[in-house]
Amino acid sequence: MPQSTDTQPLRVPRPPTSDPPWVRRGLIALAVLFLASFVLLPLVLVFAEALRHGLGAFVDALVEPDALAAIRLTLLVAAIAIPANLVFGVAAAWAIAKFQFPGKQILITLIDLPFSVSPVVAGLIYLLMFGAQGWLGPWLDEHDIQIVFAVPGIVLATIFVTFPFIARELIPLMAEQGSDDEQAALSLGASGWRTFIAVTLPNIRWALLYGVLLCTARAMGEFGAVSILSGHIRGLTNTLPLHVEILYNEYNFAAAFAVASLLALLALVTLGLKSALEWRLDSERGAAGRRE
Amino acid sequence: MDTRSVSTPRWRRRRVLPGFGLTLGYTLTWLALIVLIPLAGVFLKAAELGWSGLWAVWTDARVLAALKLSFGTALAAAAFNAVMGTLVAWVLVRYRFPGRRLLDAMIDLPFALPTAVAGIALTALYSGNGWIGRWLEPYGIKVAYAPLGIVVALVFIGLPFVVRSVQPVLSEASVELEEAAASLGASRWQTALRVNLPTLAPSILTGFALAFARAVGEYGSVIFIAGNIPYVSEIAPLLIVIKLEEFDYPAATAVAAAMLLLAFALLLAINLLQAWSMRHRAAVH
Amino acid sequence: MDIRIENLCKRFGNTHALDQVNLSLQSGELVALLGPSGSGKTTLLRSIAGLEFPDSGRILFNGNDALHLTVQQRRIGFVFQHYALFAHMNVLDNVAFGLRCKPRRERMSRAAMREHAQALLDTVQLSELGQRYPHQLSGGQRQRVALARAMAIDPTLLLLDEPFGALDAKVRGELRAWLRRIHDETGYTTLFVTHDQEEAIELADRIVVFNQGHIEQVGTPDEVYDQPCNAFVFDFLGRGNRIHGEFSADGFIPRGTELRLPARHAAGEGHILVRPHDYSLADAGQGLNGRVRSRRRIGGRITLELDVEHQPEVIELDLPYDLGPSAPQNGEHIGVVPTRYHVLD
Secondary structure (H helix, E strand, O other): OOOOOOOOOOOOOOOOOOOOHHHHHHHHHHHHHHHHHHHHHHHHHHHHHHOOOHHHHHHHHHHOHHHHHHHHHHHHHHHHHHHHHHHHHHHHHHHHHHOOOOOHHHHHHHHHHHHHOOHHHHHHHHHHHHOOOOOOHHHHHHOOOOOOOOHHHHHHHHHHHOOOHHHHHHHHHHHHHOOHHHHHHHHOOOOHHHHHHHHHHHHHHHHHHHHHHHHHHHHHHOOHHHHHHOOOOOOOOOOHHHHHHHHHHOOOHHHHHHHHHHHHHHHHHHHHHHHHHHHHHHHHHHHHHHOO | OOOOOOOOOHHHOOOOOOOHHHHHHHHHHHHHHHHHHHHHHHHHHHHHOHHHHHHHHHHOHHHHHHHHHHHHHHHHHHHHHHHHHHHHHHHHHHOOOOOHHHHHHHOOHHHHOOHHHHHHHHHHHHOOOOOOHHHHHHHOOOOOOOHHHHHHHHHHHHHHHHHHHHHHHHHHOOHHHHHHHHHOOOOHHHHHHHHHHHHHHHHHHHHHHHHHHHHHOOOOOOOOOOOOOOOOOOOHHHHHHHHHHOOOHHHHHHHHHHHHHHHHHHHHHHHHHHHHHHHHOOOOO | OOEEEEEEEEEEOOEEEEEEEEEEEOOOOEEEEEOOOOOOHHHHHHHHHOOOOOOEEEEEEOOEEOOOOOHHHHOEEEEOOOOOOOOOOOHHHHHHHHHHOOOHHHOOOHHHHHHHHHHHHHHOOOHHHOOOOHHHOOHHHHHHHHHHHHHHOOOOEEEEEOOOOOOOHHHHHHHHHHHHHHHHHHOOOEEEEEOOHHHHHHHOOEEEEEEOOEEEEEEOHHHHHHOOOOHHHHHHHOOOEEEEEEEEOOEEEEOOOOOOEOOOOOOEEEEEEEOOOOEEEEOOOOOEEEEEEEEEEEOOEEEEEEEEOOOOOOEEEEEEHHHHHHOOOOOOEEEEEEOOOEOOO
């Protein structure tokens, strides 16, 4: 009876596109080692050092008046910078994605410029404009307006470094989506504003949120640019990152890490929301691409 | 009455969607006020020095040392990231292991974490009695307060760029190419070297360039771990800050101008790279 | 090299991609694996190549077990459906790739490799295109490069996975003829997968008809076309109709006629299978009576569609084109009689 009574599994070689186990394990080990020493351990260390002297000391460091002031200032700056860039981002994306005009690519590159500028230089440029020796310096002095070494300067620097975030999230998405939906709305009698609010906004909400998220994370964490324009006046012109620096330079490590852990926590929340939104965004882009 | 429509000049052509003038105008105005004019200010101020003045600053020993240090450490860090980033991308895309998702999410931490936090954390980690530093100390490897520390910080900063550049290309890559190579007699190693790597080369290069551009101007994560000793471990952005504190605005501006020129050159290179790789990858399906 | 496949089984989840497949191939044959999508033909091809591994069964190359060999060791030339050319290498380097991968002892010199690759390009008639890159070639040209590349390693066996599927009709026709020529010149044992019966019939020495993981029939193109072993093979290999009627000891009587067609089958209701070109015209009233509902001329034949009394299906009938104007017109009533038919279940 020609029946196969082969009950043992066949001894076959490895599938052709897979690597030998020792290669796999070795590479995984190497990758984990690399990520652990450069990413994971620093993160863990922040929290470990923050809690080194116990929960009590941790909380004390955070509710200390200068720390609270730093928190308030950071939030204030973010609350101004983000909406400013939001308006800009939406306007720029609308102009670029829905219309044809010469020089579009150049405009996009210019909007991306702040990304390639060193934070210190970003601070410097406003110092040159509004500082005592700057162009508008004397005029500001006359009118008793303080921009550099004060909150307005910090806000400006933050706006600069977070400038492109929202625009560059919206532009590709809105370009892919085209203007069909808007044209349909217009043909039905909707006004421009109504079209924007009822048709465009819902289509871009996840990309918008994503851009706002990145913008927020960067706005709250910016150090170099703000450092130049801040007066480093404790309790007045120190954002959270600057406060960390001050504490650290005073060798008050526990407090420095305590405040730093707050920022690290913010970073982790950002990462979590980012992953969730990325998943959302991918399905949006997929849907946009499938439209005829 | 002539009811024929008059041909409208191009700039007056009516657009279907409203708001073009408003949004473009606002965009250009805001862009100019926040970005273009201030940046131009740097070059104008630098120009006040004249070419000889600029040259004098740029070739000053301390400035040169700082620029070379910023450039050199950024290059080293970006190169290290190019290798390790490709490896990490390969591992994340090709292999399954517990904790892979978590690791994948962690890659973006350098994007999200404030640079000052990264700075003090890395310093604590790699200093003589830090968790990692204490293992390296006996071998005489000094990371914190030395140029090596700068490289470590810049590796952290640039880590996501290569990984996130390579990952999509790797996951899109058709497994058929590897099967074809295997059917022609190539071992796994030969396949990786001759088929996978060339396919990934443009994205690795792009990631490298992005990491490099970011690292050159980095400040917050570096100044804690570097020794900040002039001529030895002082980066260019720090030099700018020091010059500003000394009220030597011309010198600060000159160094800033140099850094801006370098940044723009890199930006151009990256754009060209991306355009070239788009063309080269014309669908071969 | 001859190949023997014994009781091959492979499951993907709950589907049997291969279900007790047995097959023998002789050296130098050009064999087609024909069947609908998902019938298992590609799985068999890839199993022979070493790109898939069966759950049980044996594959023997010249009597030796091949399953323990890796794909690199099997020395088969595989041509993928979408060519899988290396985009970053030019045509010559693509073709020479397999030569460069050989271990040092067996490797030719650089110059010899280049010569060999160029000779292969000459064979596939792409002599001038050695320096071009894949994205600069047409689909047909890429296909030929893929074949040259597979032949470069002097394989014992050539496997092609739907080689012409991605090309347009005219190019497909040209490449089919060309592939047959190349095969005859080189003599490689060749196995190709297709879902196009015309392609299989035109090219192959033998056809293996697949359905749902097992082989329905193996035979020459004439054998599987003229002597299908079951209704599936009949339907897949060409056009045809079912004529319904009654079987008895006397034979088969199509419904609504007085025709008696010799046939051997258990008594009762049933049908016979008839190809469109296996009818002859009779006068109206004799044989199957029908009204012409459409008349199309396609190349060298005229195809009529008939509404036949008492028959549920519309019957397709081919007549030679040179019948010309005397061929039945739309709306005419005619009679037809099957001259050849199959009794299959």
